[in-house]
Amino acid sequence: MGGEPARNDAAKQVNAQPQRRGCYHGRMSTTTTGRLAPSPTGAQHVGNARTYLIAWLSARARGGTVKLRIEDIDSPRIKPGAADEAVSDLRWLGLDWDGPPAVQTARLPHYTAALEELKRQERVYPCTCTRSDIAAAASAPHAGDEIAYPGTCAHRRATDAPALAAAGKPFAWRFRVTDDPVYTDLFAGEQRIDLKRSGGDFVVWKNAGTPAYQLAVVVDDAATGVTEVIRGDDLIPSTPRQLLLYDALGLTSPEFGHVPLVVGEDGRRLAKRHGDTRLSALRAAGVAPESLVGLLAWSCGWLREPESVTPRDLLPRFHLSAIPPQPFVLTAEVLKRIGYAG
Template identity: 45%
Template sequence: MQFQTFTYPNNTAVVGRFAPSPSGRMHLGNVFSMLMAWLGAKSAGGNIILRIEDIDPRAASKQHARTLMEDLMWLGLTWDEGPYFQSDRIKIYDQAIAALTAAGYTYPCFCTRAELHTGSAPHACDGTYIYPGTCRTLSLIQRKQKAVDKTPSIRLRVPSNTDKSAVYSFTDLLQGKYRQNLATECGDFIIKRGDGVYAYQLAVVLDDALMGVNQIVRGNDLLSSVPRQLYLQELLGAPHPQYAHIPLLIAPDGHRLSKRNKDLDLGALKARGVTPQQIIGFLAHLAGLVPRGTAVTPNELLPNFSWHALPDCCQDIVVTSEVFDTNS
């Protein structure tokens, strides 16, 4: 079923986006995502949108958002549209959930995180839990009783395993073909948390569709979320964009870079005297676009950009704070 709640742009040109969370200073992994999204759109004669994903108040700061934009300008990674703030778009998410609920696609879930992570719950091969449908068949009376002690999250029903529509597949620009059965490999998933915060899956699907984004570039840790987003796109009558999931940049201990990696954030790199051209050149080298040690601007990379240049696109890339030392 599709809803006519929203009208979406139908762009023929490529429209990409960078959608960071303003929870701290950008690190090299964030910049790598923006650079690849920027090159993907600009090399095709398209545009890039900047969207600040600040709907979770625990991970949102206006100052971090301002600093983030200043850093992007410093790097030469400008945007054509935005910035948009998800915190200004709550009514849109409300509208979508109301439509999904009216059509019977949602239900309240009272399960706690501890309950979902117990050994009795089914888990996927990556260790994440597959929701077993515990609250799916609660009666109205049971829901009212549980609501006295806990504000529920809202889950979206996925097709049953016997339904062929439960299987979603797509071809990623970098990772190739990917297939997932939503019923057996995901289960009903949350679109609004119990604390009132809208889930990533719902917000990004709506924002990307309403902003006309048709090429999504992001880290390969989000590859498995695409089938859920394809399902939501179908329910909401939104077009399917093109996806490119790039390698993650990780620390030597194997953990992906995060805003806790202060030695690799832009503030620390600036303080060491590292130039924007060095940063862009280093990341472009990881993408197979220039030789190691090349200092370059984003615009200088456009003529030779190709998605096919990325080496070992399925492998994470180890980086250290020494990458910009003159002797490294």
Template identity: 35%
Template structure:
């Protein structure tokens, strides 16, 4: 059997963390088995679905690198197909017209709840029977699926094991509304049938829909796919993950400076594990993933762990990969890398200190942009009159360099220390503040090598002017 999975979000909001994890698990299963992955946009909720949400879902999938083999399909473009099957079910007496108005059904539900019984549609209720009997050809109606009354629905969930529901617990659900639009539970079945879906991976909130859908699969003669229902994701506080926990939209994580590989690695571990391993390449995820290894228990989102992973990937990934996603943040901060060192070289030098790409972009700034002011605390401590002689001697030596290398610049600092009989900190720290504008940076000789000779000379002169001004006050 050729495996075919799908991710089928409703475009009523952005791609959130739970949806992204579902998409990842579905994508990984398809890749692991050599199968295909389908993207389907379930936009039958016309009032709440938006083009903005559709664009955000697709952008989120592309940013994560979860490429699809087919799609995106849109349910709103398949209404003719759904109506064709509805008509077929009507002809086979597997569906029927219901004329009972919504107001009547709401009243009956209230009566049922008041009586302590389960609120549900009852085709044999006297008032429903009367409403259907009194209907005329012009009366509005919906179409309901004739659900079996006997027996049970049984399915072997790949995550949760055997699940069994009595048909007596299920009512005759609407498959086409009064306005002629088909409903979610019906559309997904027809889509899965037409698209050859073999495995359905989705959230546990869909478990109640599954027996209803299985009965429709059987009624139309379609093969029933295997199901795997993932548990919910909780916030740090144990409550269901929501907007109040911070970033829940996938693209918000991009905006906050996360690499897609870090988020993927984090999401795959929110419910799935392989021994004690924490770091997984994409190739390892594909090779090792199985639905049977996904936990039934809810997972807690831990932002600190995600930050740790992000720092790991910034430090250890190929700098060209980091640069690809860093560019968005550089552009957002107005930092052009045209007049300066290769961005990959800067990433290698400063990336280890950064937890996010926002931090990394800011640390890149002084390699490409001059600054008008020094960091106040660092300047107050290190750009003092006592540092003037060391900076002046270092400036002479810097200007004299024919070969601008880390080794030669290290020698400049060491020789300045030796000639003035000063400790490394008395020379290196004023130089660091002069060249970077701040009190912290990687090794100052390596920074100077990338900043470039002309800029280093100019910045040391700027620092000396600052000291002179300070002396004058």
């Protein structure tokens, strides 16, 4: 696709006007490192594409770099071939990244080292509770809250783990929630979540012997110098937990921006019941990636009407603040505008 010359041109355009008022926060353009982090637990769909496009533009529009990470540690749910397909989907959209992708399953020693550090500080304890133990012991959660871990195992110390292991008791590692970090989201503004009521002490290492999402992404984002995380707003509750981990591990946290998801006509998160919105299905049906990118750009308020554009064409138009605060409703009529009948 000859991406290099185009990127240089785009970078020049942005660098030529570093004081643009469109810059939504005051970082120097050269310091931004964003990331794309597909999880190969299933096919990438139109909703994922919208978030990737926003994340990519947010970094590239300021001349920043973009890292790619394959989040494949959730092993029972990983679909064979889905990682390669995710990479193909991103390339098809016209998104690129700098350097080789980081693959989580190849980074286990880094997560183990972080867990050891948390154990050393007694920030984590071994938890032998099953899901049903927790449901039985926890009080009924408030509407919208997760069930809060009732603290059954919080009396334990990290050094209790070998005896549990010797007794053949499987256990996870839970992080002790001591406070609720308030943070200012780049898109959604100030966020306060009562972690004790909503979730409580959280798992950083599963009893299957693998790191939990919260720990792995913190270790990865810090290791790859990510300064800005743009992701779907379903992950807002993860952010204060991750901020606690950054703090405990002595790592510098990135800035976070959570953008609205794409939903179906019923207002629910895009899923199979809304028809086939997998990028591979659109591609197979002959939809041009520029048509989809134009549709997504229109949904983000960067174009008046859907038209064919590439991600690079959007660099001068990108504004995080132009994105509507409500979810984007993807209807069959909307998809017909790009020649896709589902």
